Amino acid sequence: MIDDLKVLDDISVxxxxxxxxxxxxxQFAGQQSSPQKAEQVYMNTLxxxxxxxxxxxxxxxxxxxxxxxxxxxVRLVADVADLQITGKGRLECRAMTTIEPICHVPLExxxxxxxxxxxxxxxxxQEAALLGFTxxxxxxxxxxxxxxxxxxxxxxxxxxxxxxxxxVLNQWLDDFFEAGWQTAETLLGKTTMDLVWRFRDAHPLTKxxxxxxxxxxxxxxxxxxxVAILSNDEQEMNIxxxxxxxxxxKYLPPHLKLALLSESDDVLREVQSRNLDNFIxxxxxxxxxxxxxxxxIELNDASITEHFALSTGQHGAIQQ
Amino acid sequence: xxxxxxxxQRLIADALTCPVGSVKRQQKIQRIxxxxxxxxxxxxxxxxxxxxxxxxxxxxxxxxxxxxDPTVCSVITWLDDRLKKRLRxxxxxxxxxxNRQVFTIQTDEGTTFDPIENLAxxxxxxxxxxxxxxxxxxxxxxxxERLRNTLFRKRQxxxxxxLFLMRFPTETPWSIIAERFQLTPAETKYLPQFYNRRCLPxxxxxxxxxxxI
Numbered sequence: 001m002i003d004d005l006k007v008l009d010d011i012s013v014x015x016x017x018x019x020x021x022x023x024x025x026x027q028f029a030g031q032q033s034s035p036q037k038a039e040q041v042y043m044n045t046l047x048x049x050x051x052x053x054x055x056x057x058x059x060x061x062x063x064x065x066x067x068x069x070x071x072x073x074v075r076l077v078a079d080v081a082d083l084q085i086t087g088k089g090r091l092e093c094r095a096m097t098t099i100e101p102i103c104h105v106p107l108e109x110x111x112x113x114x115x116x117x118x119x120x121x122x123x124x125x126q127e128a129a130l131l132g133f134t135x136x137x138x139x140x141x142x143x144x145x146x147x148x149x150x151x152x153x154x155x156x157x158x159x160x161x162x163x164x165x166x167x168v169l170n171q172w173l174d175d176f177f178e179a180g181w182q183t184a185e186t187l188l189g190k191t192t193m194d195l196v197w198r199f200r201d202a203h204p205l206t207k208x209x210x211x212x213x214x215x216x217x218x219x220x221x222x223x224x225x226x227v228a229i230l231s232n233d234e235q236e237m238n239i240x241x242x243x244x245x246x247x248x249x250k251y252l253p254p255h256l257k258l259a260l261l262s263e264s265d266d267v268l269r270e271v272q273s274r275n276l277d278n279f280i281x282x283x284x285x286x287x288x289x290x291x292x293x294x295x296x297i298e299l300n301d302a303s304i305t306e307h308f309a310l311s312t313g314q315h316g317a318i319q320q
Numbered sequence: 321x322x323x324x325x326x327x328x329q330r331l332i333a334d335a336l337t338c339p340v341g342s343v344k345r346q347q348k349i350q351r352i353x354x355x356x357x358x359x360x361x362x363x364x365x366x367x368x369x370x371x372x373x374x375x376x377x378x379x380x381x382x383x384x385x386x387x388x389d390p391t392v393c394s395v396i397t398w399l400d401d402r403l404k405k406r407l408r409x410x411x412x413x414x415x416x417x418x419n420r421q422v423f424t425i426q427t428d429e430g431t432t433f434d435p436i437e438n439l440a441x442x443x444x445x446x447x448x449x450x451x452x453x454x455x456x457x458x459x460x461x462x463x464x465e466r467l468r469n470t471l472f473r474k475r476q477x478x479x480x481x482x483l484f485l486m487r488f489p490t491e492t493p494w495s496i497i498a499e500r501f502q503l504t505p506a507e508t509k510y511l512p513q514f515y516n517r518r519c520l521p522x523x524x525x526x527x528x529x530x531x532x533i
Contacts, residue, residue: 013350014357016371033452033489057353057378058346065533073455073527074520077488107494107512108520126371151354154346175473176510 008099011149012120012129013054021049022126031072044069044081047095047119050128051083060157061086069093079106082113088160089114091133094142095121099131103142110137114160118147167308169237169287172206172229181208204228204240211246212297212304222246223256225297225306236286237310243297244279252277253299260285261294261305268293324359328352328395332385349382356399363400365407369414373406451532452489458526459484466522472514477501480519487515 025045029038048069055062063084068074082090092113094103103118110116118131132147135156148156167178177183183206207228224246230238243258245251256273258280271280287293292309335348356362364370381388381402388398449457459481462468467481478501486492498508527533 013354016374018372018375019369020372031451033450033456037489037491053375057375057382058349059341059383060346068520068524070533071524071527072451072532073523073530076452076455077484077523078515078520079491108516111513111516151347151350154343154350158343174506174510176513 008131008144008147011151012131013150015050015054015128015130017046017050017121017123017126017128018053021046021053024049028072028075032076037076040079041075043095043097043121044075044079044093046121046123046128047081047093047117048083050119050121051091051093051117051130054130055083055085058154060154078108080109082109085114085157088157092116093119095119096131097121097123099144101144103144105137105140105142107140110140115156116142117150117153118142118144166292167208167306168311169227169229169239169308170232170289170311172208173232175206177208181210183208204230205232210306223252223297225295227295227308230284234289236288238284238286240281240284241295242279242281243273250278251275252280255299256280257296257298258282259296259298261296263292263294265294265305267296324355324361325394325396327355329390331355332388332395333390335385349385352395353378353382356396359396361396363403367407367411369410370407373403373410376406377403454530455523455526456489459488459523467519470518470522472511473507475501478511480522483515483519484523 025042028045029042032038032041048064048067052062052064063086064070067082067084067090068078068080069082074080081093081095083093084090090113092105092109092115094105094109094116096103096118097120099120105116115133115135116137117133120129120131122128130150131144132149133153133156134142134147167181171177207226209227210225211222212225213222224244226242226244228240228242230240232238241258241260243252243256252273254273254275254277257270258272259270260268260282262268269282269285271282273280285293287308287310289310289312292307294305294307296303296305298304331348331352335345335352338345338348362374377399381399388395392398393401459467462481467484468479470480472478472483483497486497494508494512498511503511
């Protein structure tokens with residue numbers, strides 16, 4: 001954490017603005033329909049290019065072309081300055097023309113981001129300074145005093161993606177699904193998969209699906225993890241979990257295990273597929289607000305664990 | 321200066337012991353870059369392509385640290401050599417460009433003759449619609465009705481088309497949008513996420529399908 005803004009000068013990283021960057025910025029700005037939007041896109045593009053240039057020097061792979069900031073139509077409708085970091089996710093690069101204590105980060109630029117870098121752009125000098133980064137923003141104001149030094153960035157990026165994000169189940173009831181999870185309807189729309197919800201009795205409140213790739217050791221092995229909230233009240237939530245084949249397959253591979261884990265990763269229940277199973281399912285279980293559990297899907301040496309929690313208090317507000 | 325050079329030499333030597341692409345190596349490179357840039361000891365000139373040459377030098381040198389030989393010169397000198405090479409390259413390119421361009425000519429009578437002015441004008445070509453106009457047309461017409469049917473929590477009045485038109489061409493703040501639709505605090509929080517995850521992909525696809533990328 002930065003205590004003093006004077007310290008910023010020591011830890012900020014100078015990066016020169018190239019002609020290339022300015023050409024892209026001018027070109028993209030010229031596609032906008034208003035001067036304000038043009039200015040916004042101009043700055044966003046300079047910020048993204050500057051960060052990209054810096055990462056190229058460090059040897060951290062990135063991909064401009066798959067970033068939204070590089071997409072002409074998305075730029076029109078959103079204030080986004082994202083940079084795709086290969087294998088990790090998108091880093092948002094926010095520009096400041098004058099150094100002030102607070103950097104504004106628009107809401108649509110906060111979702112599905114692995115972090116935020118603040119870039120001071122001194123256009124007259126054709127020079128930029130990367131002031132620091134952070135992993136999250138509260139509201140839309142990012143205080144510079146909250147920034148971490150760029151020296152910590154390589155380790156931070158390296159540590160990402162090692163664990164799947166925690167799934168807060170209450171939020172599903174608000175129709176909010178974490179990255180990687182989708183409603184069954186969305187998934188059916190996207191693939192030709194034939195997911196069948198086998199609920200003879202219950203009408204679930206909501207159902208989420210995540211495709212899991214167990215492919216590393218076993219070759220093409222995608223399965224679908226289905227979690228359904230059967231009922232929910234103040235005391236507890238009733239949950240049903242199934243694993244089904246994906247990628248157009250009819251049967252699960254044999255010896256596929258599905259385990260329910262406690263908060264401390266002890267196996268509470270486990271089921272295993274046999275030769276011609278269309279699906280496997282855990283016995284229904286319930287969870288109370290404040291509790292957490294895990295689901296582990298295992299096939300030979302490959303395993304994936306997903307962590308879930310039920311927040312206490314209001315819908316969607318997880319107490320820290 | 322000696323201190324700086326010693327530090328840099330040590331950092332380079334350390335970096336070379338770390339595997340390429342490893343976090344440790346990236347950290348060493350970051351340190352080298354920071355020290356050098358802050359020292360302001362690199363060769364500096366005021367040419368339009370200086371920053372581009374500098375970027376190229378850094379990319380090359382940091383990916384080829386093994387080429388530095390401490391017995392030959394200081395680190396700064398090694399970096400400068402590469403930098404000046406890139407600067408020469410850009411200067412040559414620029415000069416070649418210059419020689420290919422046509423400039424105004426001074427005639428013997430002292431008047432100015434501009435060859436470009438004397439070229440025949442192009443006949444009127446159908447202007448191509450700007451990207452934003454094409455996009456606006458597409459959003460407004462929504463030919464496959466996908467935008468209208470992408471709903472926020474089953475509300476017919478809050479769909480991708482409506483949201484796009486509120487954000488473009490004029491960017492309505494999210495707070496105003498929330499007010500207009502009388503959203504609860506929870507809904508206000510999730511609307512931008514809905515916009516990012518469900519609406520933007522539709523526009524992304526459109527951009528790609530039109531070959532804008």
